[in-house]
Amino acid sequence: SKATVSVLYWNFKMMSRALSMVMLGAVSATALTIPLAKTSGHRSLAADHAVLSRKYGAAVPSVPITDFENAQYYGPITIGTPPQHFKVIFDTGSSNLWVPGPEPKVVGDARYYSDKSSTYVANGTKFSILYGSGALEGIIDHDVFGVAGVNASLNFGEATKMPGITWDVAKFDGICGMGWPSIAVDGVEPPFFVLLQQKKIAAGSFAFYLTSDDSKVGELTIGGTNPAHHSTPFVYIPVAKKGYWQLNGDDVSFNGKSLGTNVHAVMDSGTSLLAFPKKVAKEINAQLGCNEGVTGECTYTTCPKENTLPDLTLTMQGHTFTLKQVDYIMKIQQGTQTTCLSGFMGIDVPPPMGPVWIFGDVFMRKYYLDFDVTNARVGFALAQ
DSSP states (O other), X not given: OOOOEEEEEBOGGGHHHHHHHOOOOOOOSSOOOOOOOOOOOEEEHHHHHHHHHHHHOOOOOOSOOOEEESOOOBEEXXXXXXXXXXXXXEETTOOOEEEEOSSOOOSSSOOOOGGGOTTOEXXXXXXXXXXXXXXXXXXXXXXXXXXXXXXXXXXXEEEEEOOSHHHHSOOSSEEEEOSOGGGOGGGOXXXXXXXXHTTOSSSSEEEEEOOSOTTSOEEEEESSOOGGGBSSOOEEEEEEEETTEEEEEXXXXXXXXXXXXXXXXXXXXXXXXXXXXXXXHHHHHHHHTOEEOTTSOEEESSOXXXXXXXXXXXXXXXXXXXXXHHHHEEEEEETTEEEEEESEEEOOOOTTTOSEEEEOHHHHTTXXXXXXXXXXXXXXXXXX
8 A cells, every 4th residue: 555654764783673673564644653772873984985986976085084973874674575684774865776695795694695585586687886995796686675564576786796995884784775767777766766656655755854863763754754853844946957866056155155156966865974075175174173184084183162163054046054063063972082073075076967065964964855756856844
């Protein structure tokens, strides 16, 4: 039956325990809320750099740099019959679903075993996704995909090779792309579009609620939105290009000064930070007074005093969306010591795709975003 389903996010430390405690059942046309634990985890900025290089064709370093907390959100899916469980990043900056098969030697126990699924159908087409740390390679399989009790039969990637630091430091099993079909590798239909085509969900939209507050639980709602997660009405901005969730930005300003006009603003749930052109990121970090390392990370020896740093504002169709210091300065807790990290990093994407201004989880924690496929638009509301 048609449904609106919600996938709750939590960090990896509680994932295996939570999966053993929760059974996902059939849902109605009302959003399903599943109470799951959430804790802080670590994410390497090198992983973001490597992923961004693949997504947007940028030349970025793939060396290890600073880890920070509250930087990644995961949700549960299943593949096969009986269900095999995985934790994945739901990524609006890509469009393929893939999980590891038995072959890759990577951290984590989750693997897809086709010989253990009665609904597996062989395909065998090879695929390759180039990341900054090397190519992720594998084959296309066909099986039953499940999320929050809703199932659909689809093609997906079974990874056979996962090289480089991206996967050495990853705390997730795979990625579920939520971008448009035009950027899917090998033309494989993205899972959300399959659910929509097979009439398994009530509406052609999905919404992200991300939070850094450990007392709250993040949520991805599929097939609608959850009114409990926003305090203001949605403001909708049309999609400028169906590929990434790219919008036309009138202006990006910092401390009241324009940094760029007519920008390509990309809403990317698979990117932890705000990734702007390198020159812009460097200018912002200079104003923030952090210490920029050779690989681009910008940290503080002593965290800045609260409410002492400027605002960042994105303007689209006359509407302003503002981030304050509390939104873009990341706090890293290591034992009893707290250090701080700028939420801005540099990425230079060449034309015609670039330059791009990527608004990742730092932005999406403040704003509840409705990704409306049916009407090709994104809705923005203050999260609560």
